[in-house]
Structure formats: structure tokens, C-alpha cells
Amino acid sequence: MLLLLGTIKHQVDQAKATGQNVLAPELILEFEHRYQALLEQGFAANPPPPPPLVKSRGRLKQSPARNLLHRLNQQAAVLGFMHDFTVPFDNNQAERDLRMMKLKQKISGGFRSHEGATMFCRIRSYLSTLRKQGISVLDALVSLFMGNPIFPPLKAE
DSSP: OHHHHHHHHHHHHHHHHTTOSSOOHHHHHHHHHHHHHHHHHHHHHSOOOOOOSSOOSSOOOOOHHHHHHHHHTOHHHHTHHHHOTTSOSSOHHHHHHHHHHHHHHHHHSSOSSHHHHHHHHHHHHHHHHHHHTTOOHHHHHHHHHTTOOOOOOOOOO
């Protein structure tokens, strides 16, 4: 699975580099078939646990491999980057966006008020959006304090 996902990412990166915005349909179909075959192999190699001898409540405990297979079984979510080139391969950016908030909570123990947390989130969101859209943060802050805030353009989805 790791090799397949790496291969798909490589193909998507090559397609982006040549100016394409979609992979060839036959290539997508081949990748989807290989993905499904690997999932089937994984489920065959990791069967569900046997039912308990004593009746118990709740779900049966699954192995970590089986839990991963269930996550990977959401093919549309996992392979979203292959179908839509605007979807990132990983979620590193989302984790980076949340890191400062978690760090602030950890160091100071949280916020003193709901309003303070709201203001912090607004400021972080504004600065993050500026960076993602390639707008100079320093120039934007100078404009903001001069009374002419820069509003990042809305992008159609």
C-alpha cells in the first residue's frame, strides 16, 4: 500500500509539473483496482477476531492492522488527491495550523476568556490565510494598522 500511494503521488506530481489537472482515466482505474486488491489482501491476512466465549457488551477489539484497513477502506477520502489535484497528499498543513493553538494551551494552560480565544483564533486565521496566499504578512499588518486592511481574495471552489 505504501508503494502504491507513493507511486500515485509521483504520477500526480508529474502531471502537475506538465500542467495537467487530471490523470488519465485508465491510469486512475488501474490505481483504484490495485488499491482495492491490496485492501482485499489485507483483510484476508487480518481476519476479524473470533467471537468471545462469554457474551460481552460493545464492539470486539480489533488489531491495529485491521483498524488501519478499515480507515483505508474509505477509498474516496484516501485517494482524493488523485482525483482532485487541489487536495493535498497529506494533512501536514492542517496540523501546522493547529499546532500554535495547542502550544498556547499547553504553555499558558488555556485562555482566560472565550473572547480572548476568539480574538487569538481570528488573528491566527488571518495571518495563516495571508501566508497561504503569498501575501506579505508584514505589509498586511502595516496596512491593517494604517486603517487599510488587506482582505485576501476569495477563491471559488
